[in-house]
Amino acid sequence: MSNASKKRKILLGVLIAVLVLALGGWLLYRLQLSWVSMEDNLPYDITWNEADSTVHMDVSGLFDMVFDTQEPVAYIGDERIPMQDGVQIRNSRPYFNIRDTSVFNEGLNNAINAIEEADTSDPVAVIANGLYGQGTEEQNATVDALLGGENPQESFELYFQWYNSVHELGHSITTSYGTYDSENMNLRHMVEEEQLVNSFAVAFWMYYGEEEKLDELEVIVERALSNITPPVEDMSHLDFMRKAIDEGKFNEVFTLETYGWFQYNIVRDALRQRDSLDLESILAQMTGNGNVKLQAQETLVYPTLGADMVPEILADVTSTMRDLGVAVPDIYVTFSTDPNDQALRGSFPVTLLEPYIEEGRLIPAFR
Numbered sequence: 001m002s003n004a005s006k007k008r009k010i011l012l013g014v015l016i017a018v019l020v021l022a023l024g025g026w027l028l029y030r031l032q033l034s035w036v037s038m039e040d041n042l043p044y045d046i047t048w049n050e051a052d053s054t055v056h057m058d059v060s061g062l063f064d065m066v067f068d069t070q071e072p073v074a075y076i077g078d079e080r081i082p083m084q085d086g087v088q089i090r091n092s093r094p095y096f097n098i099r100d101t102s103v104f105n106e107g108l109n110n111a112i113n114a115i116e117e118a119d120t121s122d123p124v125a126v127i128a129n130g131l132y133g134q135g136t137e138e139q140n141a142t143v144d145a146l147l148g149g150e151n152p153q154e155s156f157e158l159y160f161q162w163y164n165s166v167h168e169l170g171h172s173i174t175t176s177y178g179t180y181d182s183e184n185m186n187l188r189h190m191v192e193e194e195q196l197v198n199s200f201a202v203a204f205w206m207y208y209g210e211e212e213k214l215d216e217l218e219v220i221v222e223r224a225l226s227n228i229t230p231p232v233e234d235m236s237h238l239d240f241m242r243k244a245i246d247e248g249k250f251n252e253v254f255t256l257e258t259y260g261w262f263q264y265n266i267v268r269d270a271l272r273q274r275d276s277l278d279l280e281s282i283l284a285q286m287t288g289n290g291n292v293k294l295q296a297q298e299t300l301v302y303p304t305l306g307a308d309m310v311p312e313i314l315a316d317v318t319s320t321m322r323d324l325g326v327a328v329p330d331i332y333v334t335f336s337t338d339p340n341d342q343a344l345r346g347s348f349p350v351t352l353l354e355p356y357i358e359e360g361r362l363i364p365a366f367r
Helices: 002-034 104-118 137-149 152-176 190-208 213-226 237-248 255-273 279-287 306-324 350-358
Strands: 034-041 044-048 053-058 073-076 079-082 088-092 095-098 124-130 331-336 342-348
Touching: 034 137, 053 152, 053 255, 095 306, 124 306, 124 350, 137 152, 137 213, 152 213, 152 279, 152 342, 190 213, 190 237, 190 279, 213 255, 237 255, 306 331, 331 350, 342 350
Parallel strands: 124 331
Antiparallel strands: 034 044, 034 095, 044 053, 073 079, 088 095, 124 342
């Protein structure tokens, strides 16, 4: 056999090996994309890859997740949840197919339901509050670019820690009055729910707060909207979001920019209507009780804002609402390093949260 022939065979063999490795790598890549990895380096951390997107969810230590590699199991507090059929072990970690998330969710829900049945106390609400400047470099840059202005931290504290905290407390009120259904989103349409709690937050601060802060808030919202490209030009933010929700296009609209465009527009609507907003009427819509009567007006003044003030602000609003006869659950605050993590996490039996309250990861915001 000639040297040239040997070289051709060697090159052909190398080419085939490269193709086999490439094909095998592609198959392994696709296989990885269809599985969920339960990491245990954070208290509750789910990371998954699907198509070209990577989603990371961290609920700031609300639940502890611990896995036994021989028998996949999760622990929520002291509650042990054996993982159901469908979980496999790969690289010493439990995995399950993303196309059958009920494998995990059913076990989680069963554990929570068992704890709720054993706990007859009133549920408490958890509100997440993201911290300024504590996120990733990209998250921090996005917040600064969106809020703009000479002092984006002041804008962040005014919008999220003064105003939005009351917005989230509004969600906890509607939840406690049965207007929220976790399996069916909101009994009230999500768009109407957001309109209502934003009207509540603006009306509350109009009655009990400093109007100057609302004027500042309107400047912040207008600036944020000027930094966002609207997803549509021929449809209002309300019609756009209602249509998207009704068609189930959640992945398309629950992005930082699109949802921000929707939310800031609703806040601007409420601010522009603030002189005509009636807090008594809004509370009647939220509670179904038309007998709520406001007491003598007082002003809740906060010379300084920031994360330290969030529990105090929420405690003041909770106390004020209870004085009016409005049922507000005990509120706990959990702080997140993600500045965009601003949400009502939901209602939980207090026994489920006791370890995190004792550790100081959940801060009481009531008296």
